[in-house]
Amino acid sequence: MNSSFVSLALKLMGVIFILSALLDYLTLAIPPQWQINFATSIVDRGIVPLVGIAIILIAYWIDSVSEKGQKSGLDLRLPVYILSILLGALFIVLIPLHLSNLGKLQSTALSEIQKGSEQGQGQIETFLVNLNTLAQNPQLLTKAIQQSSRSIETGEFQGKKLAAPQLERLKQEKDQLQQLNELAKNPKKLKEKVEAIKNELQTRLVAQKQDAEGRAKTEALKQGLRTGLSSLMLAVGYGTIGALGWMNRGPSARSKSVPR
Secondary structure: OOHHHHHHHHHHHHHHHHHHHHHHHHHOOOOOOHHHHHHHHHHHOOHHHHHHHHHHHHHHHHHHHOOOOOOOOOOOHHHHHHHHHHHHHHHHHHHHHHHHHHHHHHHHHHHHHHHHHHHHHHHHHHHHHHHHHHHOOHHHHHHHHHHHHHHHHHOEEOOEEOOHHHHHHHHHHHHHHHHHHHHOOOHHHHHHHHHHHHHHHHHHHHHHHHHHHHHHHHHHHHHHHHHHHHHHHHHHHHHHHHHHHHHOOOHHHHHHHOOO
16 A cells, blocks of 8 residues: 555545534534534534544645655645634634623523522412411311312312322321311411421522522533633644644745735
8 A cells, every 4th residue: 555545545534524524513503502502512523623634734744755745736735724723713712602601591590590489489478378378267177178088088089080199198288287277276386387387498499499500500610611621722723733834834835825
C-alpha cells in the first residue's frame, strides 16, 4: 500500500467526518427548546469535525514527507484552516449564549416551583378550613363517618367498586374522622391537633420546595459546567489549529490569498 493511496483515503475520511458533523448541526436546530438543545448537541459532536480536520492535515503531512506524494490541483488545507477558525469562534460564542439560556431556564423552573408552593399553601388552608367546619358540625361529622362505614362494608362508593388502595385510604379517613369526632368534644385539644397538622403539612411543603429548587439549580450548574468547559476546550483546539495553520501555510497559498 503506497503513501498516495493512504493520503487520498485520509483526505476522503476527513471530508466525510466534517460534512456529517455539519449536517448534524443543521438538523439539530429543529427540536423544542432548540437553543439549549442545539448548543449542547453541537458541543457533544464537536470532536467529530476536529477529527476530520486532523485526518486531512495528517494526509497532507504524508504527502509532504513522501517522495511519491503528488501535488493535486485542489488544496484542502486553506479551507480547513478557515473552517477551524470559524468553528473556534462558534464554540466561544456558544459559552455565554448557553449559560444565559440556562439561567433563563432555571429562573422559569424556580418560578414554577414557587407557584406550585403557593398553590400547595392554598390547599393546606382550604383543608384546615374544611377540617374546622367539619369539627364544628357534629351532625355533618357523624354523617361522614356513617357514609365511610357503609362504603367500607359494601366495598363501593357512589355505586362504584373500590380498589384495594382506595378501600385502605377510606379506612384511614374514617379513623381520622373518628379521632376528629372525639377531639370536637374538647376544643383545646382540637385546636392543638389542627395546629400540629398545619405545621406538619407546611414543613413537608417547604421541604419539597427546597428539594425541587436544589435539583433545578444543580441540574443547571451541571449542564453549564459540562457544556461550557467542553465548548471552551473545543474552541481552543479549533482556534489553535486554524491560527497556526493560517500563519504557517505555504508560500503558494499566501500568493493565492494576497492579490497583486
